[in-house]
Amino acid sequence: MPQLGETVAEGKITTWFKSIGDAIKPGDNLFEIETDKVSMEVPSTSAGVLAEIRVGAGQVAPVGAVVAVISDGRTSTADARATPNTATGAATSAVGAKTQPAPAPRPSTAAVEVSAPSEPARKVALEPFREVRSPERHYGPARRGDITITPLARRRAAEAGIDLAGIDLGAASGSARRVAVRDIEALIANGKGRASPMAAFAGGSADKVKALYPAGSYEEVPLDSMRRTIAARLIEAKQTIPHFYLTTDVSIERLLQVREETNAVAPGAAQGTPAFKLSVNDFVIKALALALLRVPLANAVWAEDRILRFKQADIGVAVALEGGLITPVVRQAETKSVIGISNEMRDLAERARARRLKPHEYQGGASAISNLGMYGVREFAAIINPPQSTILAVGAGERRPIETTDGVAFVSKMTVTLSCDHRVVDGALGAQLLAAFKDLIERPVGLMM
Numbered sequence: 001m002p003q004l005g006e007t008v009a010e011g012k013i014t015t016w017f018k019s020i021g022d023a024i025k026p027g028d029n030l031f032e033i034e035t036d037k038v039s040m041e042v043p044s045t046s047a048g049v050l051a052e053i054r055v056g057a058g059q060v061a062p063v064g065a066v067v068a069v070i071s072d073g074r075t076s077t078a079d080a081r082a083t084p085n086t087a088t089g090a091a092t093s094a095v096g097a098k099t100q101p102a103p104a105p106r107p108s109t110a111a112v113e114v115s116a117p118s119e120p121a122r123k124v125a126l127e128p129f130r131e132v133r134s135p136e137r138h139y140g141p142a143r144r145g146d147i148t149i150t151p152l153a154r155r156r157a158a159e160a161g162i163d164l165a166g167i168d169l170g171a172a173s174g175s176a177r178r179v180a181v182r183d184i185e186a187l188i189a190n191g192k193g194r195a196s197p198m199a200a201f202a203g204g205s206a207d208k209v210k211a212l213y214p215a216g217s218y219e220e221v222p223l224d225s226m227r228r229t230i231a232a233r234l235i236e237a238k239q240t241i242p243h244f245y246l247t248t249d250v251s252i253e254r255l256l257q258v259r260e261e262t263n264a265v266a267p268g269a270a271q272g273t274p275a276f277k278l279s280v281n282d283f284v285i286k287a288l289a290l291a292l293l294r295v296p297l298a299n300a301v302w303a304e305d306r307i308l309r310f311k312q313a314d315i316g317v318a319v320a321l322e323g324g325l326i327t328p329v330v331r332q333a334e335t336k337s338v339i340g341i342s343n344e345m346r347d348l349a350e351r352a353r354a355r356r357l358k359p360h361e362y363q364g365g366a367s368a369i370s371n372l373g374m375y376g377v378r379e380f381a382a383i384i385n386p387p388q389s390t391i392l393a394v395g396a397g398e399r400r401p402i403e404t405t406d407g408v409a410f411v412s413k414m415t416v417t418l419s420c421d422h423r424v425v426d427g428a429l430g431a432q433l434l435a436a437f438k439d440l441i442e443r444p445v446g447l448m449m
Helices: 077-081 089-095 119-129 151-160 171-177 181-189 205-210 225-240 253-264 280-294 338-353 427-442 444-448
Strands: 009-018 029-034 039-043 048-053 060-064 068-071 109-111 140-145 147-149 244-251 300-302 307-309 315-317 319-321 324-326 367-371 389-396 398-404 407-421
Touching: 009 225, 039 315, 048 253, 151 181, 151 225, 244 427, 253 280, 253 407, 253 444, 280 315, 280 338, 280 367, 280 389, 280 427, 280 444, 319 338, 389 427, 407 427, 427 444
Parallel strands: 315 367, 367 389
Antiparallel strands: 009 029, 009 060, 029 039, 048 068, 068 109, 140 147, 244 407, 300 307, 319 324, 389 407, 398 407
16 A cells, blocks of 8 residues: 555555456556545556455555555465565554565565565655655654654554653564554553544444434444544644634725626636636635745744745645545745636646545645635634644625725625644734735735736
């Protein structure tokens, strides 16, 4: 099961394109996987014959689990089945495979996995999923001395509140000198750390909740991978990020006029088939990007032992999906026209709803936008999506009364709330960013240049 992003811990195989006994060539699509964010076809990096399928269609397996075995054609299926599952203990239990002592490597059999034993094989296997990653961040297994800690183990330890720096990992890892998820679970069972934020959904807690309601008065809906991931990440965000909120009202009177005039002159508008149709959100994206460049200290993220400040403004935009949401990122939004942003967002939103985004299209960014104005929501505060440091919640535009020298007039206004990570953006800095955004929105001609 390939790693398709730093926050993706497991994937569901929805379709197998090959059957046992089929000949395989490098580049042939083997299966399609569905994660909490995307669906993607996974190609083979080896040639041979598909000897065994260990994870069937409809089954879920963690990242790193062996899902199939490819033989070179000279090895029998029985021999291929003897190839051990090299995933962690959690991975083995998830796919229903039995852990066996590892025999000597067989050059004639290749397991379809991303984390291959040798570095050259690992580079080849990762190639179809390669993405640009910041050198300041570490995504692979962590090491303490000569002990390796798997990414899943680190994640489970964080969920349980276990400080690995204060644990004797040598005792936990045994002779293999490798800490896996099962080792963390053993520490939890021995009273280390606190309960996982998700523990309330397991171990009989659901029965306690159900007991509060009459039988037959509800329908039980199992959590899918997207909803589980959203729940875990939002709990993590609220517990670990010191949020504070800044709210202001922004006049959009002139913006609506510019938007209407621009849409009216779009090619094909007279025939009812305009080449583009700008939304208020398109202007909001461009304004936030330019505001980040005006206030460069806010164009940054927290990276544990340092702050990363960016030279460009990459803006995430929340897109609602059935059962959840995803935040595709508009890269270098400050360099793009409002029309270009509009066309790009339309494409990203369509592919997001079809779960066809690639990991690099929804990861990263320093800030994001969540707009619920189309639902009539006047004002709300959004939760920051780590590692981003801010998120702008946009409410509905509406006619509101204001006092003038001649009495009372009605103007179009919208309320926006900026959620800030106080580790990166303090109060004064957040206020500067919000003021810059307001100025850009209220003078929209500058956004069209």
